[in-house]
Every structure is written in structure tokens, then in C-alpha cells.
Amino acid sequence: MGAFGWPHLLIILAVILLLFGAAKLPALAKSVGQSARVFKGEMKAMKDDDATPKSGGKADNTAPEPPAAEGPTNPTGSPDTSS
Numbered sequence: 001m002g003a004f005g006w007p008h009l010l011i012i013l014a015v016i017l018l019l020f021g022a023a024k025l026p027a028l029a030k031s032v033g034q035s036a037r038v039f040k041g042e043m044k045a046m047k048d049d050d051a052t053p054k055s056g057g058k059a060d061n062t063a064p065e066p067p068a069a070e071g072p073t074n075p076t077g078s079p080d081t082s083s
Helices: 006-020 025-051
Strands: none
Touching: 006 025
16 A cells, blocks of 8 residues: 555546536636645745844843832832821
8 A cells, every 4th residue: 555646646636627627627726826825925934033033042031120110119118107
């Protein structure tokens, strides 16, 4: 039991021809070709995105800094009673 041979491929082609008809085969082949072209373009774009280094080639695993507090802060942590 091996791969498909020429007789098998001819039988498959004949069945496809009977199912879709000779008139629809060029349109079917065109749509398959366009789909393959779009798929190839998307795969290339994904590879290009992976190839570009981010922040010097290091992964950015740092958490963003919280925004700075407005107004004076009390470093001791006790409530401000100077008012």
C-alpha cells in the first residue's frame, strides 16, 4: 500500500469533472489559486512579524509603572493631621 499512482489521480480527476462540470473548473481553480496566494502572503507577514526584534531582542516582561500620585505624599504612612 503506497501513495496514489497516475491511475488513481486520473480517476479522481474524472470524478471531479463529473461533479462540477467543465464550465466550473476554471473558476474553481482560480479561487483555489487566490486562496493559496492570500494564505502564502499571510504566512510571510507572520514570519516577518516574528523576525523583527522587540526592544533590543529581549522580551518585554516588565509591568507598566503606576501613574505618579498627585499632590504631596506622607512617607510615614500615618494620616496627615497637619490641616
